[in-house]
Structures are given as structure tokens and as C-alpha cells.
Amino acid sequence: MAKSSNSRPTTKAQLVIENSGCATTGRDPLTGLYYQDFLTQKLDQILRESNSEPIAATLALLQLENFYEIRHWVGKSEANLLLGDIARLLKKSLPDEVTLCHCHHYEFAALLLNECSINARPITDRVKQALHSAVSSVIPPQLELKCAIGLAVLEPTIPSAEVLFARARHQLSYYHQANATGLPVATNPVMTPKLAIQRIQQCLRENSLRLSFQPTLSLVQDDLQHYEVRCGVPGEQDLPAMLLFETAVQNALGEAVDRWVIGHTLSTLARKQAPSLRFTVNLTLNSLVSPQFMGWLKEAMKPCGKLAEQLVFQISEIDVLIAQHHLDYFCQHLSQLRISLSIKHFGCTTEPFRYLSLLSAQYAKLDVSLLQKLNENRHKQAELKKMVTKLHQHNIQVVAGGVESMATMPLLWQAQLNFVQGNHIGKPASSLVFEFLKDFTLALH
Numbered sequence: 001m002a003k004s005s006n007s008r009p010t011t012k013a014q015l016v017i018e019n020s021g022c023a024t025t026g027r028d029p030l031t032g033l034y035y036q037d038f039l040t041q042k043l044d045q046i047l048r049e050s051n052s053e054p055i056a057a058t059l060a061l062l063q064l065e066n067f068y069e070i071r072h073w074v075g076k077s078e079a080n081l082l083l084g085d086i087a088r089l090l091k092k093s094l095p096d097e098v099t100l101c102h103c104h105h106y107e108f109a110a111l112l113l114n115e116c117s118i119n120a121r122p123i124t125d126r127v128k129q130a131l132h133s134a135v136s137s138v139i140p141p142q143l144e145l146k147c148a149i150g151l152a153v154l155e156p157t158i159p160s161a162e163v164l165f166a167r168a169r170h171q172l173s174y175y176h177q178a179n180a181t182g183l184p185v186a187t188n189p190v191m192t193p194k195l196a197i198q199r200i201q202q203c204l205r206e207n208s209l210r211l212s213f214q215p216t217l218s219l220v221q222d223d224l225q226h227y228e229v230r231c232g233v234p235g236e237q238d239l240p241a242m243l244l245f246e247t248a249v250q251n252a253l254g255e256a257v258d259r260w261v262i263g264h265t266l267s268t269l270a271r272k273q274a275p276s277l278r279f280t281v282n283l284t285l286n287s288l289v290s291p292q293f294m295g296w297l298k299e300a301m302k303p304c305g306k307l308a309e310q311l312v313f314q315i316s317e318i319d320v321l322i323a324q325h326h327l328d329y330f331c332q333h334l335s336q337l338r339i340s341l342s343i344k345h346f347g348c349t350t351e352p353f354r355y356l357s358l359l360s361a362q363y364a365k366l367d368v369s370l371l372q373k374l375n376e377n378r379h380k381q382a383e384l385k386k387m388v389t390k391l392h393q394h395n396i397q398v399v400a401g402g403v404e405s406m407a408t409m410p411l412l413w414q415a416q417l418n419f420v421q422g423n424h425i426g427k428p429a430s431s432l433v434f435e436f437l438k439d440f441t442l443a444l445h
Contacts, residue, residue, distance in 0.1 A: 030080055031087035033102040039109055042099060043161035046111075050156055057154040058120040060110040061168035062090070062127070065146040065324060067106040068358075073140050082138065089134055093127045105325030109165070117153070124149045148175050157194060166252035166286060172322045173285070176349065196247040203233050204256055210234060211264055215426035215434035216280070216399060216419045219412065225436050226419065228280040228314075230428045231261050245284060254284030255293055263300065269307045272432070280312040280342055280363075288315060288323040294333045301337055312363060314342040320355050331360045342399070347387060356394055364391050365399040366417075374408055385415045392416070 027034055046057055064086070071079035083106070090108055091100055099111040112120045128149060135145045152167035203209045209231055216226040232244060248254040258281075265279050287293045301308050313334065320327065320343060334341055342363035346352055347370050370387070374380055388398050400412050403422035412420055426434045 028102045031084055031102045033087055033091070033100055033108075036101055036103040036109060039099060039101040039111060040161040040165075042111060043164055046154065047158060047160065047164075050154060054156075055154065056114050056117040058112045058117040059152045059154070059164045059168050060112060060120060060124050061103075061150045061152075061165065061172070062108045062110070062124070063148050063150075063172060063322070064106040065148060065321065066143075067145070068325060070139050070143055070145065073143060082135070085138075086131065086135065089131060090127060093130045095123070098123075107325075109168075120151055120153075124151065148172050150175065160252070163250075163252045166254075167250050169285060169289065169322060170250045173318050176318045176321050196243060197251050197253070199233055200244065200248055200251075200253055200257070204253070204260060207260075208234060209257070209260055209264075210430070211261065211268070212428035212430050213279075213432055213434075214421060214428040215436070216421045217425050217436070218419055220418055224276050224278050225274070225432070225434075226278045226280070227432065227434075228421065229261060229265050229282070231257065231282075245282075249284045249286055252286055254286030255290050258283050258287045258293070259296060259300075262297070265311070266300065266304055266307055269310055270304070275306075275310070277310055277432070278312060279310060280314050282314045282344070285319045285322060288319055288330060289326050294330070298333070298337065306338075308338045312340040312342050314344050314363075314365065317343055317345045317348050317352060317355075317367070320359070321349065324355065324358060327358045331358075335360055344401070346391075353390065356396075361396055363399055363419075364396050365401050365421075368402040371400055371402065371408065371412075374411055375405075381411060381415070384411075388415050388417055 043057075043059065046055055049055060050057075067079070067083070070082070074082070087100075087102060087108070090110075094100060094110060095112075095116050097113065098116055101109050103109050110124075112123065116123060128147060131147060132145060139145065150168040150171035152164045152171065154164065158164060158167075210233065212230040212232065213227040214230060216228055218224070218226065245254065245257070248257045261281055265281055269277060269279065323330075331341065340362040341360060342365055343359065343361050344365040345367045346364040348367040366384075366387075370380070370384060374384065391398050397418040398416075399419040399421060400417050401421045403409070403412070403420045404424045406424060409420065
């Protein structure tokens with residue numbers, strides 16, 4: 001697109017020109033909307049423009065969380081018709097100047113500019129309400145459409161549309177956490193400092209991230225040595241692990257960190273040549289929804305032989321909610337690779353068992369809230385036993401993390417948990433130095 005050296009089109013005019021220039025971009029025949037690639041190109045150009053002229057822009061990512069359930073009940077044909085109706089309703093409910101596209105896996109994305117960007121939250125809240133009202137009358141009465149919207153505000157420091165999508169998706173986790181805890185939804189979460197992003201990028205370039213290994217102790221007969229792999233940067237006081245992953249996910253760096261951790265974990269397993277080792281590796285949301293991650297993983301595993309059987313990938317329950325439509329593909333390929341799956345923070349939402357049918361998980365690491373003040377609360381002890389029993393019925397082994405009091409151990413054993421973990425049991429270390437006990441005694445008082 002030619003530009004005069006003395007003048008520059010206004011933001012609105014420029015976007016009209018771009019729309020006509022992208023007219024040949026393919027549309028989704030089901031919804032009549034552009035595909036995500038169209039919006040990605042548009043976002044990337046706006047980000048380039050914003051370097052010289054501030055532009056008010058917000059990306060809204062709308063997710064039909066449980067549309068797979070509706071599809072199961074009404075059938076594929078009816079579900080496709082409903083998806084087309086939803087697309088038309090969204091188009092009608094949004095201001096004319098908003099660009100709307102259909103993403104993969106029952107998601108829609110909208111670009112809101114200028115005044116629409118400033119009023120993005122009230123606009124999208126109204127759209128969500130209209131969607132609920134319209135859909136509730138045409139789906140089976142036992143179902144309720146669950147949808148959520150994540151917003152990402154354009155900032156001059158954002159390098160690409162990929163990061164905008166990552167931030168919008170990350171805000172969905174704030175939404176789910178707020179629903180789980182009853183706290184207000186964070187509508188504008190504070191972004192991590194630019195320095196933190198630079199530190200992560202530097203560590204990835206210099207191959208200087210640090211692995212550590214925290215032991216997980218078995219409460220039942222087990223000849224294996226279980227460790228959870230941790231990742232950090234040199235000088236942990238500057239960038240703790242929690243901030244590392246938070247920063248990485250918000251800025252679409254999580255997959256790069258995950259790949260680094262997986263590669264170095266495989267190297268450790270190959271070097272140790274110990275079939276009794278089991279390493280649990282935490283994955284970020286970025287990898288779960290990435291179209292490229294599984295292809296990379298398959299290539300990485302080709303020379304590794306049976307080492308895959310010594311790996312457990314761990315994802316959070318909140319990420320399960322956000323990435324529901326990606327899980328069938330993800331779990332299917334993990335199973336083919338013979339890599340096990342664990343769900344951490346299990347029980348942090350109100351309906352944790354609802355989503356187990358989406359997964360082929362072998363482990364569940366309980367949310368620490370289920371274990372707090374366990375010694376003082378008999379009702380909590382009974383609820384814990386019921387949850388563990390139900391998980392065992394799904395052939396899922398149960399892990400208690402954050403166990404910092406040995407007084408809790410007899411109760412966990414009595415509830416028939418399989419594993420316990422905590423700094424009181426064994427802190428993360430750079431080497432595999434934990435001495436796993438064959439026999440130990442727990443006293444019930």
C-alpha cells in the first residue's frame with residue numbers, strides 16, 4: 001500500500017483500505033466470517049502502525065466453552081446450524097466497525113478500535129448476555145451454554161498478534177479463577193515488567209534456564225522414583241518460577257519454555273539411564289493450544305525410545321477449562337507417544353469431575369485449598385476421602401502437593417492418597433539426591 005511521505009491516512013481510513021485489500025482472504029463457509037489468519041494480519045499491521053501513532057485497539061476472544069456438549073446432544077448438523085446462528089447474532093450485536101472472525105475450536109475473535117476499544121468490556125458483556133438469551137431457547141433444557149470473553153489491550157511493546165491472542169486467552173484464566181474463588185473478575189490484569197520478558201528471552205537465547213527436581217513420595221508400594229521438574233532463571237529472587245511462567249504465558253513464550261524444559265528433561269533421562277525415574281513436566285496454556293507443539297514433540301521423541309514412558313505432562317485445571325476443545329487432539333497424541341497426563345490444581349473449580357471425560361489422565365494433583373486446615377475440619381476430611389475415592393474409580397492416582405506439616409500425613413494416608421509432595425518432605429534440588437524410603441511409619445492419633 002503506497003503512502004505519501006507528507007501525510008498519513010487516519011486509522012479508520014487505513015483499516016477500510018486494508019479490508020478491501022484482504023477481500024480475497026478465505027471465509028469460513030459455516031459462519032460466513034473471515035478465518036483467524038485475516039484478523040492476525042490486520043493486528044500485525046496495526047501493531048506496526050502503533051509504533052508511530054497511538055491506536056486504541058482491543059482484541060476480544062470469545063470462547064464457547066462447552067459447545068462440544070451441545071454438539072453431542074443435538075448432533076453435528078444441528079450444532080453446525082447453531083454455530084452459524086451464533087455467528088450472525090455476534091455480527092448483529094457488535095458495532096458495525098468491529099472486525100469479527102471465526103477461530104478454531106468454537107472460538108470467535110473481535111477487533112475493537114477507538115471508542116469501541118475504550119468500551120470493550122461493556123460491549124462484550126452485552127454480547128455475552130444476548131448470546132445466552134438467544135441460545136437458551138434452542139438447546140436442550142438440561143444444558144446451558146457456557147461462554148467467556150478474554151480481552152487484550154494493544155500496547156506499543158507487544159511484538160505480534162500471537163502475543164495479543166496469548167494475553168486474551170490468559171485473561172480467560174483470570175475469569176475462571178474468579179468464578180472458582182468468588183472474587184471479582186480481573187478486567188485489566190497488570191502485565192509483567194518488560195525486564196521480566198527480556199530475562200526470559202535472554203535465558204532462552206543463552207540456554208541458561210535452570211532445572212530443579214522436587215521429589216514426590218509414594219504412600220503405597222512403589223519401586224519408582226517420582227520427581228516434579230521445576231524451571232527457573234539464574235537469580236531466582238529476581239524472577240521466581242511463578243512469575244516466570246506467568247510472564248511467559250502472557251507473552252506467547254510459554255511454548256518455547258516448555259520445549260526447553262522437555263528437551264533438557266529428556267537429556268537428563270537419557271544420561272541417567274534409570275528406568276525407575278518418573279519426571280512430571282508442567283506445560284503452559286500456550287503449548288496446549290499451539291498447532292505446532294505436538295508436531296515438534298513427535299520429532300523430539302523419535303530418538304528417545306522408551307523414555308516417553310518415564311514422562312508425565314501436567315496441565316492445570318483452569319487451563320483445561322480454557323482449552324477444552326483442544327484436549328481431544330492433545331490427549332490422543334500423548335497416548336500415542338505413551339506419555340502420561342496429570343491435572344494439577346484439581347478441585348479448584350466447582351465441577352472438576354465434569355471435565356474428566358475430556359481427558360485420559362492418569363494423575364490428579366489436588367488443589368492446596370482442599371488440604372488447608374485439614375487436621376481441624378472433619379467435614380473436609382470426609383470430602384477429601386470422597387474425592388479420592390471418585391478419582392480412583394476413574395483409575396486416576398492422586399497427589400497432594402504443598403504438604404508442609406507431617407501431622408497431615410496420616411490423614412492423607414487414611415484418605416488413600418497415592419503421593420505427597422512438599423518442601424518439608426523434599427525441596428527442589430538441582431540434582432536427584434532425594435533418598436526414597438522403602439518403609440516408613442505413620443501414626444494416627
